[in-house]
Amino acid sequence: MSEYATFHDLAGASVFISGGGAGIGAALTEGFIAQGARVAFVQRSDGTAFCDEIEARHGARPLFIPCDITDIAALRAAVAEAAEAHGPVTVLVNNAANDQRHKTEEVTEAFWDQAQAINLKAHFFAAQAVVAGMRAAGGGAIINVTSISYMMGQGAYPGYTSANSGLNGLTRSLAREFGPDGIRVNALAPGWVLTDKQLKKWATPEALAAHLARQCLPQHLVPADMVDAALFLASKASRMMTGQALVVDGGVVVTG
Incomplete structure (x- = not known):
């Protein structure tokens, strides 16, 4: 039995998730599987052991x-493989990202281009790859996972925050373009989610305490906190919601 809210219309849905075997992506993959969806995911590292765990549970x-999402031909081929296995993709979750910390003075052109390729370019071309199938299926949902980093004016990774901001522009443009086809496009903006990567690299006691002090809710976010929000955006429960950014951050940024 799922520990998440149940969205009955997701049973049998063909779902494609980038970066779906680790961190937030792994939680999303399991969340959709628990709904009875047929899930395909891509990432560069081997996801076999993770698939074994999900199947056992x-x-x-x-x-x-296996796919490097910056290789657009490979990404398109992966979407086609998923559609062949599960039917046309009707839920796309553009989750993969790289929030490597960096300083402006140290950024090379190659580093900048790579940051945009991972955090923005691949999202566009994944959306492009699923549109025809969604249109033929009578509609679908695209979820672009961003973050609150650009809303906060966060320093330490300008390449990443620039791409995040760009994703919101992309979300709104695609929502307008494909709304007539019944395709909804929304952004999901997490706060600081304590994945294994975050805990190993950047979550010092001082940084954690400072961030927690900015939240309205005094609990740290974990990957599972993103699942219900993503399921909602994928489901017909949000059928008249498009072009929006849903913030799940414990109350760091207050919009409206």
């Missing part, structure tokens, strides 16, 4: 497709 196995 849920009796259903996600489809792992």
